[in-house]
Amino acid sequence: MIIQVILLAVAAFFLLLFIRHWYSVQTRALKRLAFLVFIALMVVAILRPNWVNSLAHQVGVGRGTDLVLYAVAVAFVFVSVNTYFRLKTQEARFTELARAIAVRDATELNARRLGRQPESEVRR
Amino acid sequence: MQTAEAPDRAGTSEFDDVWVVIPVYNEGSVIADVVAGVLPTFPNVVCVDDGSRDGSADHICRTAAHLVSHPVNLGQGAALQTGLEYALLQEGSQYFVTFDADGQHRVEDAAELVRAVRDGGADVALGSRFLGGTEHVPRIKRALLKTVAAVSPAARRLQLTDAHNGLRVLNRAAASHLKITMNGMAHASEIVDYLSRSDLAVTEVPVTVLYTDYSKAKGQSLINGVNILFDLSLRSRRTP
Numbered sequence: 484m485i486i487q488v489i490l491l492a493v494a495a496f497f498l499l500l501f502i503r504h505w506y507s508v509q510t511r512a513l514k515r516l517a518f519l520v521f522i523a524l525m526v527v528a529i530l531r532p533n534w535v536n537s538l539a540h541q542v543g544v545g546r547g548t549d550l551v552l553y554a555v556a557v558a559f560v561f562v563s564v565n566t567y568f569r570l571k572t573q574e575a576r577f578t579e580l581a582r583a584i585a586v587r588d589a590t591e592l593n594a595r596r597l598g599r600q601p602e603s604e605v606r607r
Numbered sequence: 608m609q610t611a612e613a614p615d616r617a618g619t620s621e622f623d624d625v626w627v628v629i630p631v632y633n634e635g636s637v638i639a640d641v642v643a644g645v646l647p648t649f650p651n652v653v654c655v656d657d658g659s660r661d662g663s664a665d666h667i668c669r670t671a672a673h674l675v676s677h678p679v680n681l682g683q684g685a686a687l688q689t690g691l692e693y694a695l696l697q698e699g700s701q702y703f704v705t706f707d708a709d710g711q712h713r714v715e716d717a718a719e720l721v722r723a724v725r726d727g728g729a730d731v732a733l734g735s736r737f738l739g740g741t742e743h744v745p746r747i748k749r750a751l752l753k754t755v756a757a758v759s760p761a762a763r764r765l766q767l768t769d770a771h772n773g774l775r776v777l778n779r780a781a782a783s784h785l786k787i788t789m790n791g792m793a794h795a796s797e798i799v800d801y802l803s804r805s806d807l808a809v810t811e812v813p814v815t816v817l818y819t820d821y822s823k824a825k826g827q828s829l830i831n832g833v834n835i836l837f838d839l840s841l842r843s844r845r846t847p
Contacts, residue, residue: 578790581678582689585655589675589693597671 494557624701625721626651628690630683634708635661641710642670648714653693655686684794688787695783703782707773716814720776723812730781730807734774738813761803771795774814781807793838
């Protein structure tokens with residue numbers, strides 16, 4: 484029971500922190516550190532399954548595999564959110580590029596179509 | 608369609624300093640008529656073709672409206688932002704109208720909004736379906752829009768009655784600081800959010816939305832509200 488509350492609270496807290504400060508330098512550093520810790524824990528879990536089991540018992544999860552499963556679930560959520568933001572950033576850059584092209588082409592096109600000079604050159 | 612030249616820059620129209628921005632996506636069957644309806648009142652119109660595949664751009668080309676074409680489809684929010692940026696570059700532009708391409712807005716209402724900004728001392732005027740009578744708004748839509756206006760903190764702060772009306776007028780200061788980053792349909796909430804955080808004076812003006820069969824068929828489905836809420840809730844506070 485306790486472990487469920489703790490795990491949920493921790494997951495929610497980090498997710499919120501992560502979303503609000505995604506662009507900061509600290510978050511990027513934290514992500515890399517978290518990745519290293521995750522790898523290290525994975526190695527430990529592979530080499531010493533008993534440790535994971537006893538840790539699981541101490542926090543009341545039951546089996547070690549369940550604890551690992553929870554960890555993977557949390558990691559998956561973080562990866563998803565990270566990917567979502569990365570795509571959003573890409574989209575924003577892509578949009579600005581497309582917009583710059585569209586406005587540049589349109590200035591020329593409309594000057595020709597509507598028989599005016601480009602506005603920036605009018606009355607200089 | 609005739610290719611009537613827009614009146615000369617030194618022209619006589621009351622709305623020479625107004626630019627109407629119309630985002631267009633696959634509206635080929637109606638866009639020429641919508642533009643033809645707007646041009647007599649507002650000589651400056653820019654249509655942003657958002658990568659339509661039904662020849663909307665050709666229809667716009669036959670009118671006297673300016674045409675800006677997105678090379679690929681980016682979404683309505685992105686098209687609005689592009690149109691505003693283009694209009695801001697045009698000489699003498701002072702007021703900016705956002706207008707839907709499906710013919711659901713009335714040109715008289717747009718003129719009324721412009722007057723509210725120009726003469727009424729507001730920086731931004733938003734159209735509201737609910738300030739006047741609401742009989743013409745379909746019932747489900749009415750309930751949904753009122754709920755959005757009531758639960759959105761930004762809309763509440765501004766005391767808005769209608770958070771998702773496509774008809775808006777911004778003055779130059781308001782338009783030049785607006786940066787729409789929500790490319791899809793969440794931009795309406797984003798604009799309200801921007802306004803509530805700014806010091807701009809915002810006013811609502813009653814407008815009539817013409818729910819034609821065409822605009823009903825094209826309009827946003829209710830389920831799209833889920834997408835909008837998702838995008839908005841995951842928006843991070845970017846510190847540039």
